[in-house]
Amino acid sequence: MPGWETTVLSGAATADTDTLMYPHGPQFGDRRTPKADDGASPEIPISVRFSIYDRSYRSLYVNNNGVVSFDVPVNQYTPDSFPLTDGRAFVAPFWADVDNRITGEVCYRQSRDLQLLQRVTADINTYFPHEEFTATWLFVATWDHVTFYGSKSSKMNTFQVVLTTDGHLSFIMLHYKDIQWTTGAASGGDPHTGLEGTPAQAGFNSGGQRNYFNIPGSRTPSILKISSTSNIRSPGRWAFQVDNFAVPNGCVYNANFLPPGTFFWSDQTCERRCQCMYGDDGVTCQARGCLLDEACLPASWYHVCQPVSRAACQVWGGRHYSTFDGQRYRFQGSCAHVLLQLCGPPRLAGPAPIRVEAESEAPGAAQGAPGIHLVRVTVYGQDLAVVRGATGHVTVS
Template identity: 65%
Template sequence: MPRLQIGVIKNALLYPYGPNYKDRSTPKADDGASPQIPISEHFYFYGKRYQSLYVNNNGVVSFDKPVSQFTPDPFPVTDGRAFVAPFWADVDNRIKGEVYYRQSQDEGLLRRVTADINTYFPKEKFTATWAFVATWDQVAFYGSLSSKVNTFQVVLASDGELSFVVMNYQDIQWISGQASGGDALTGLEGTPAQAGFNSGDADNYFNIPGSWTPSIINISSMSNIMDPGRWVFEVDVFAVPNGCVYKANFLPSNAIFWSELACEEKCQCMSNSPRVMCQARSCSADEVCQSVSWYHECKPFHRLEYYRVEGEMLRTASAAAHIRRLRMAVYGQDIVVIPNSPEAVMINGIKTLLPVVLLGGKVRVHQSGFSVKIVTDLGIEVSSSGNQYVEIAIPASYHNATCGLCGTLNANSDDEFMAPNGSFLASATLFAKSWQVQGKPDSPV
């Protein structure tokens, strides 16, 4: 007889969930929610104590009142609603998926939560006495005509005074429902999901990077604790590990940025405290102020951004050599395209479904016909079609500043066969061998 799986542990990232762990499920309803859930331990959120909550189908755990709104607003939402939003978007569990929840004082669960929190916040000496686990398991989006589903989880933990939230993202395949302008076949476009925290006022809120933008599709490959797919926060008095918060945005430790459009105030996230220190400092005479996501940086004039494109070739006795993997490094991102596998790419070692939007749109990866295309705001585009063909488009600004198998792009055909050491080679064979990258055959490109 077939076996029914009623208790689920998808991977080490997620805490156990499902009916086997005495989870309940929210109703199968459009924009539905659980009944009001009285909680057995005080939970402090931005300094206010709460004693009940709701699990809302649309990716929200709220305090005092349910949240039926299906199209998310950007934070802050200042109408008094206080809630934790692991992935606020238009879920429809009538089509597919379950929304599970439970509060627990199980010793095994509390030990695991305690160990995790103390790893991320070693100075707190926290011992969990209560935990609440809500899991959106393989949920579809409203109006879906595809098989795309999301699986994510939020865990609230308290010792009666300190409160923490852990958000886990196993698999995010869509970002918006059809009623929010999303595409019924892809779950993309429209108004993207919002993730983070909202206290109900204008001052106390937090946006997980990429929220309310297409980049939120990559949330399962990001983290504030160096563990892709997991985000951890203290929320009684809001704090984040390994960084700080400036104007509701997360910054890693030691990050340096300029806070406003004119680049007249230079700020740094301090390594030994959650504070941001700012002082009057403008760009130097040979620098220009440029926008980078929500902050600004001083960058040298005429500076060309470094990029690199590599191909891993595979040769067999029965077939001609072909491209096994194509890799592009740009803006600190590592993008690997596997020919003939057009649905996904590897982003910084994490498998990610197409399309992908990185760094607020500075890099985009999408399928175009039979090709997978990497498009950058530098004007550089890389297109891979099958395992035999790669096309690289280079803008004029990079002419006379390139090297490699594409040549120098300086309108001088005499120096095209230039080796990495600057010498010129006599044959195409020697030239190609000089640009070989040594590595293990089975290692990622």
């Protein structure tokens, strides 16, 4: 895109002392990429072979637009969806139109520092306990307080990628300390907010059609919340094994991450219901469609069965009831009333059997207006009860 002159507003990167970001900045020996629109570092020879699936690399580039690439630099500023099948292999912590001429630094280094190697070894062994890993090399690239092309705001992003290997196993970690914008002005973004247009892509791409990964929210407005997401239960950090792809604490389906327990339909007709299982069982699917009063609707990259219409049942004051059809009733005395239950035997394609009861207080049992003494929900074979006054406690079965 056309270049234009700007003034640098901020100085050198600073060190981080938190547990998320690895140390970075000139004081740690980092080099900086040029202050250039869509620029990149020179080719960086690395002292080991770093593997992504069945390909190994001995050099890389740090690109201003949020990408570490192998073989060739990446000056493209509007991200494409993965997979890219043109042979380009790269890791994209936050592929978007960064402009480090306005503010911020893009810095990098490779290291065999013993303290850093011990730190990354401990991290990887925590997330991948089935692997015996001792790091012998790591590479850290950091985009520190960078803004976007065409920015007329003070919004800045700080994120980082860590590559590490023992010569055989290869891992990457993506860190997101602060994300305030998603899109450059040349990608359709608002120069005052850094939003809208074509938002950033995050994940990695092997250059082929099969081996790639999209972090949820990529190229959608939800990527703004990436610093609060994770696949290793540490908000702002994502970790992957990339020599032989593995993602901890979840499932990957069509290169998208799913937390354990997630239900979804794998096609736009909602004919196959799938679930990400706990443990190492991965994703299981079975033929199961929507009910007659449900519609198959998109939700992110998959589909779900949603009710065509909604209604509410309410209880208040321990005596007043509003049913799903909008009728109101008043009952006296201490009784347990059924608020919700399935009518008829459960069907294979239907929801799980469920029953909700509300138990009123006996007259004189409490000062003031009578209320609900207990609410009981029976679902999935479990009996859950909430008792008035037992704040913070739920009784199970």
